[in-house]
Amino acid sequence: MSQTSGGAAFKEFIAMLFVLTGVARATRALLWRDRVAILLYHDPDPATLDAHLGYLREMCDFVPLEKARTPGQGRPRAVITLDDGHIGNADLLPVFIKHRVRPTIFLCSGIVGRARTHWWLHPGAKKAGIERLKHMTNAERLAELDAYGYRQDGDDRATGLTVEQIEAMRPYVDFQAHTQFHPVLTRCNDAECENEIVACKREIEQLVGNACSHFAYPNGNYGEREVELVKAAGYTSARTCDVGWNDGSTDPFRLRTIIVDDHASVRWFAAQLTGIPLSFRYLRRGGWGGRFPQF
Numbered sequence: 001m002s003q004t005s006g007g008a009a010f011k012e013f014i015a016m017l018f019v020l021t022g023v024a025r026a027t028r029a030l031l032w033r034d035r036v037a038i039l040l041y042h043d044p045d046p047a048t049l050d051a052h053l054g055y056l057r058e059m060c061d062f063v064p065l066e067k068a069r070t071p072g073q074g075r076p077r078a079v080i081t082l083d084d085g086h087i088g089n090a091d092l093l094p095v096f097i098k099h100r101v102r103p104t105i106f107l108c109s110g111i112v113g114r115a116r117t118h119w120w121l122h123p124g125a126k127k128a129g130i131e132r133l134k135h136m137t138n139a140e141r142l143a144e145l146d147a148y149g150y151r152q153d154g155d156d157r158a159t160g161l162t163v164e165q166i167e168a169m170r171p172y173v174d175f176q177a178h179t180q181f182h183p184v185l186t187r188c189n190d191a192e193c194e195n196e197i198v199a200c201k202r203e204i205e206q207l208v209g210n211a212c213s214h215f216a217y218p219n220g221n222y223g224e225r226e227v228e229l230v231k232a233a234g235y236t237s238a239r240t241c242d243v244g245w246n247d248g249s250t251d252p253f254r255l256r257t258i259i260v261d262d263h264a265s266v267r268w269f270a271a272q273l274t275g276i277p278l279s280f281r282y283l284r285r286g287g288w289g290g291r292f293p294q295f
């Protein structure tokens with residue numbers, strides 16, 4: 001508990017430094033410019049997202065994901081994305097409408113619309129150690145979770161958006177693909193990897209009723225094999241977790257992102273928009289130049 005509040009105080013201190021020393025403003029002018037920041041959330045509460053979007057709209061224009069690589073007109077631009085299709089995302093709809101944002105939600109097609117649980121939200125995953133499980137081969141991870149009573153295709157607590165929620169959000173939200181069950185793709189064998197990428201596209205299209213053409217790599221793990229499989233499956237873009245801004249020169253299958261803490265205060269959010277805190281977090285784990293540390 002004390003560690004958490006200590007961490008929060010430290011973040012506030014760093015964030016204040018960023019604002020006072022002009023780092024936040026300088027980053028906007030020198031790096032963001034009129035390029036596109038693809039912000040990545042998971043399961044923020046409506047009040048937090050409302051405060052972030054209220055702050056953001058003062059400094060940039062909101063654009064949909066398909067505009068991530070189009071030329072700008074002098075103003076910074078932002079795309080709002082949310083990963084996994086958490087059931088709590090349904091409560092965000094009034095916030096999207098209020099701020100006139102058309103976000104992209106990357107869904108796990110084998111979990112949403114069913115009584116299933118995202119694997120890392122199962123109590124067994126916490127006991128086994130989520131980071132430890134991520135580093136195992138896919139088969140090893142599933143075997144270990146099975147011992148805790150978790151099956152990725154078995155009925156359990158529903159942690160994903162329901163069919164009715166997706167239907168209600170469809171006019172305001174762009175739904176795209178994030179695999180079926182959210183394995184770490186680089187820890188899958190070829191057949192598992194291909195199936196997760198191909199089946200997800202088909203299932204999202206059936207669920208949502210229009211073309212699914214954008215992909216997001218689960219946990220930010222990808223390599224040449226994953227990029228080639230995503231292209232072969234017919235997607236036109238894929239978002240990584242590598243830090244940065246996007247323009248016409250960005251590889252569409254390696255779109256860059258700024259991960260935002262779902263619970264960030266507005267001040268910490270402003271600091272996160274510089275990309276610096278995330279780059280440092282990666283650096284500590286061996287990822288240079290804003291690159292997500294791959295495994």
Ligand SMILES: [Zn+2]
Nearest residue numbers: 083084218219
């Ligand atoms: Zn995810």
